[in-house]
Ligand SMILES: Nc1ncnc2c1ncn2[C@@H]1O[C@H](COP(=O)(O)OS(=O)(=O)O)[C@@H](OP(=O)(O)O)[C@H]1O
């Protein structure tokens with residue numbers, strides 16, 4: 621008997637792997653100066669191209685499912701030049717060997733727009749909903765630092781399958797956490813990893829390849845025996861997470877190491893494999909609502925690796941409210957055994973108790 625969600629997991633990973641071939645091409649061509657067209661940023665090109673390829677794979681395999689994706693086609697409808705550039709990339713990006721056969725493609729430029737707009741679902745608590753962030757950590761992508769292609773399947777509001785493609789993280793699960801290096805790490809030997817998880821089946825990492833999937837390894841969070849030695853990750857952008865609050869929290873917890881700042885859901889993947897221990901995302905404004913595509917895959921991967929993920933109020937992230945995590949505020953992710961203690965200090969510093 622095949623395990624539940626086996627096909628969803630396989631297709632999701634292949635789709636992410638194919639889309640990562642495109643984002644890496646865009647980065648390389650940007651470095652050579654051949655990709656920019658007028659004011660189109662490479663991240664725009666990569667975002668649209670990767671989203672189109674991922675949705676095409678979902679459309680071919682799970683045509684009845686709803687999709688909540690970050691980008692939409694509007695800008696491409698009015699910009700034929702940009703549309704043509706993206707179409708050229710999309711039509712020529714394929715997995716090697718038989719793996720490509722399982723994934724559907726995009727037919728033409730008109731279909732490109734159609735496919736992109738399939739991601740405009742409002743989400744919600746009913747049925748199967750895929751959520752996609754084609755490039756998470758756009759700043760990291762541009763710098764040649766960390767970024768992720770994120771894909772998750774929700775069923776009745778719960779995350780069932782999560783996949784994170786991280787082209788610039790080390791393949792080696794034991795490799796120490798690197799602060800945002802910002803150098804061009806794309807294509808460096810030993811980099812590129814896919815994290816994945818299925819509810820109740822644990823979390824896995826495997827090299828990000830260009831054809832069929834290779835064997836995965838099970839990953840677990842590291843046990844925190846001494847808080848002083850714990851390592852916490854946070855956003856690079858101070859506008860995305862309050863870094864002065866996190867410094868105070870770390871100090872109160874007795875953490876002596878400086879935080880590791882890293883873009884994207886690579887933070888979730890890194891703590892899930894024990895390269896780091898804690899991920900804090902502390903609100904910088906009362907009005908910003910986190911987007912479901914920025915957290916769904918990472919949330920499941922960390923929980924399946926032995927972690928607990930809540931918001932700063934101590935509530936589980938609720939992916940069933942719509943396109944945003946409207947009822948949550950920030951993120952606190954840590955090994956289950958110490959999550960309570962971390963949350964207590966977060967609430968003390970934020971004045972929530
Ligand atoms: N004000 C504010 N607060 C919190 N989050 C915000 C905010 N503004 C944007 N975003 C979202 O942050 C996503 C990137 O998060 P990161 O953790 O990668 O940030 S950072 O790049 O490390 O600084 C980023 O995802 P991408 O757009 O896919 O890069 C945004 O969806």
Ligand SMILES: [Mg+2]
Nearest residue numbers: 753756757914
């Ligand atoms: Mg994002």
Ligand SMILES: [Mg+2]
Nearest residue numbers: 690753755756
């Ligand atoms: Mg994005």
Ligand SMILES: [Mg+2]
Nearest residue numbers: 690755757758
């Ligand atoms: Mg964005």
